[in-house]
Amino acid sequence: xxxxxxxxxxxxxxxxxxxxxxxxxxxxxxxxxxxxxxxxxxxxxxxxxxxxxxxxxxxxxxxxxxxxxxxxxxxxxxxxxxxxxxxxxxxxxxxxxxxxxxxxxxxxxxxxxxxxxxxxxxxxxxxxxxxxxxxxxxxxxxxxxxxxxxxxxxxxxxxxxxxxxxxxxxxxxxxxxxxxxxxxxxxxxxxxxxxxxxxxxxxxxxxxxxxxxxxxxxxxxxxxxxxxxxxxxxxxxxxxxxxxxxxxxxxxxxxxxxxxxxxxxxxxxxxxxxxxxxxxxxxxxxxxxxxxxxxxxxxxxxxxxxxxxxxxxxxxxxxxxxxxxxxxxxxxxxxxxxxxxxxxxxxxxxxxxxxxxxxxxxxxxxxxxxxxxxxxxxxxxxxxxxxxxxxxxxxxxxxxxxxxxxxxxxxxxxxxxxxxxxxxxxxxxxxxxxxxxxxxxxxxxxxxxxxxxxxxxxxxxxxxxxxxxxxxxxxxxxxxxxxxxxxxxxxxxxxxxxxxxxxxxxxxxxxxxxxxxxxxxxxxxxxxxxxxxxxxxxxxxxx
Numbered sequence: 001x002x003x004x005x006x007x008x009x010x011x012x013x014x015x016x017x018x019x020x021x022x023x024x025x026x027x028x029x030x031x032x033x034x035x036x037x038x039x040x041x042x043x044x045x046x047x048x049x050x051x052x053x054x055x056x057x058x059x060x061x062x063x064x065x066x067x068x069x070x071x072x073x074x075x076x077x078x079x080x081x082x083x084x085x086x087x088x089x090x091x092x093x094x095x096x097x098x099x100x101x102x103x104x105x106x107x108x109x110x111x112x113x114x115x116x117x118x119x120x121x122x123x124x125x126x127x128x129x130x131x132x133x134x135x136x137x138x139x140x141x142x143x144x145x146x147x148x149x150x151x152x153x154x155x156x157x158x159x160x161x162x163x164x165x166x167x168x169x170x171x172x173x174x175x176x177x178x179x180x181x182x183x184x185x186x187x188x189x190x191x192x193x194x195x196x197x198x199x200x201x202x203x204x205x206x207x208x209x210x211x212x213x214x215x216x217x218x219x220x221x222x223x224x225x226x227x228x229x230x231x232x233x234x235x236x237x238x239x240x241x242x243x244x245x246x247x248x249x250x251x252x253x254x255x256x257x258x259x260x261x262x263x264x265x266x267x268x269x270x271x272x273x274x275x276x277x278x279x280x281x282x283x284x285x286x287x288x289x290x291x292x293x294x295x296x297x298x299x300x301x302x303x304x305x306x307x308x309x310x311x312x313x314x315x316x317x318x319x320x321x322x323x324x325x326x327x328x329x330x331x332x333x334x335x336x337x338x339x340x341x342x343x344x345x346x347x348x349x350x351x352x353x354x355x356x357x358x359x360x361x362x363x364x365x366x367x368x369x370x371x372x373x374x375x376x377x378x379x380x381x382x383x384x385x386x387x388x389x390x391x392x393x394x395x396x397x398x399x400x401x402x403x404x405x406x407x408x409x410x411x412x413x414x415x416x417x418x419x420x421x422x423x424x425x426x427x428x429x430x431x432x433x434x435x436x437x438x439x440x441x442x443x444x445x446x447x448x449x450x451x452x453x454x455x456x457x458x459x460x461x462x463x464x465x466x467x468x469x470x471x472x473x474x475x476x477x478x479x480x481x482x483x484x485x486x487x488x489x490x491x492x493x494x495x496x497x498x499x500x501x502x503x504x505x506x507x508x509x510x511x512x513x514x515x516x517x518x519x520x521x522x523x524x525x526x527x528x529x530x531x532x533x534x535x536x537x538x539x540x541x542x543x
Contacts, residue, residue: 021047022040032224032225038065049079059075059094075095086122089111093111097133108130111126120152124161126144127144130165142166156186160178160179167199172203175199190223196209196212197216197229214230224249231245239270250263293322294323296319320332333353371391374386385416388413388416391409406432410439410446435469437470459493460490483511491524505528
């Protein structure tokens with residue numbers, strides 16, 4: 001008797017092992033652990049090559065992994081003995097969806113015909129294949145599920161599938177109803193909670209989608225997709241919390257390239273820059289020609305945070321060399337600009353990149369930041385015309401701009417020899433700060449530069465106003481210098497243009513009141529007095 005039992009166990013063990021690995025593969029598929037599912041299903045077929053359901057599950061797994069060619073090649077190895085099985089027909093249909101949807105439909109219908117449309121497992125699998133495939137017929141899936149639910153109203157998983165079919169058709173209202181119905185039938189229907197979370201995520205309803213993702217985890221603590229969804233939610237809001245969810249996701253998911261990328265992103269966002277650099281470099285080495293260009297950027301950003309300008313710039317240059325223009329964002333250009341601004345002789349490059357960043361900026365506050373950087377850099381480069389332009393942008397855009405910005409704008413225009421603009425800017429200054437001498441002084445100088453021969457006396461009214469303002473204020477060293485310049489200009493105007501030597505002498509004497517030791521002014525007075533004496537001589541004496 002013992003011998004018979006041992007023999008039966010030996011004969012049955014491959015079947016048991018095949019069934020166990022099939023169930024294991026289905027469970028892994030449910031948790032979106034497709035690589036593990038693929039391995040388990042291959043093991044199942046090793047023990048049970050005639051298991052048509054295992055073949056169908058393997059094809060579904062390949063499709064979810066995007067391995068269409070590999071799926072077709074592997075399926076060609078299926079034994080002849082299972083080709084009349086309904087699951088085999090479903091597998092055929094799954095592979096045909098991409099190339100020939102009509103023929104795929106006929107294979108699904110054959111599977112239904114064989115089972116007389118009564119096998120819920122077959123119906124659910126056909127629906128799954130259509131819902132999962134990027135080329136599936138979502139309406140057909142919904143119709144099958146509706147029919148099945150007429151006789152199986154208490155089947156929560158069918159309601160969940162119907163919700164997914166509706167969602168694929170962008171029918172959020174009916175999808176919501178189906179998922180809620182699934183939860184009413186089974187409070188532990190994890191997929192329904194998760195899909196409701198995804199539904200409200202698409203509507204950007206933060207409170208609802210996070211609560212449903214949490215409920216999915218409560219109903220099944222091993223459901224990795226919900227952990228990943230919560231990780232994504234907190235990634236930029238709360239990186240530390242995102243890291244907690246990501247670690248849970250890693251425990252319950254397969255290793256994948258995307259997971260490695262996500263973990264590297266998380267290291268950067270949680271400011272573990274050394275670890276982020278190491279992880280990113282490992283990915284660059286392993287992926288080589290297929291590596292995502294953004295990794296170079298991540299390394300560059302990390303080095304920038306470490307104040308390692310040389311390495312940061314090297315990796316950012318690498319990023320710009322391989323990344324498409326359409327993938328570059330404002331911060332990429334900003335980063336390049338700041339890096340170049342720290343390198344001697346590269347400020348012109350910094351200007352170029354700040355301009356590129358500015359072209360992508362939409363926030364007024366961000367634009368003002370870039371205006372200020374550009375104004376500072378162009379001033380350092382002695383490009384006064386450009387500096388005047390950017391200072392003007394600051395003053396006209398920044399509600400908090402002060403008289404200093406306005407003054408610097410006018411001064412830059414003056415240094416750029418754009419005296420008309422300088423006059424206009426300092427005109428604004430005198431209108432807004434009428435009790436300060438700065439505007440009048442530089443407006444006078446600007447007009448003096450326009451009217452170089454003093455023919456029109458353009459600077460005269462501004463120097464007169466400057467004198468008026470200074471005389472009502474404390475006589476500082478700056479005011480003394482301004483007064484001397486004002487009196488000197490007015491004296492020259494009176495002597496050379498108006499020929500009023502008496503008035504010119506009076507104005508020069510005002511300078512001597514401030515600076516009695518000014519020998520040049522004393523000489524000017526002597527010359528004017530001599531000219532005045534000659535002019536006043538009687539005509540007979542002059543002859």
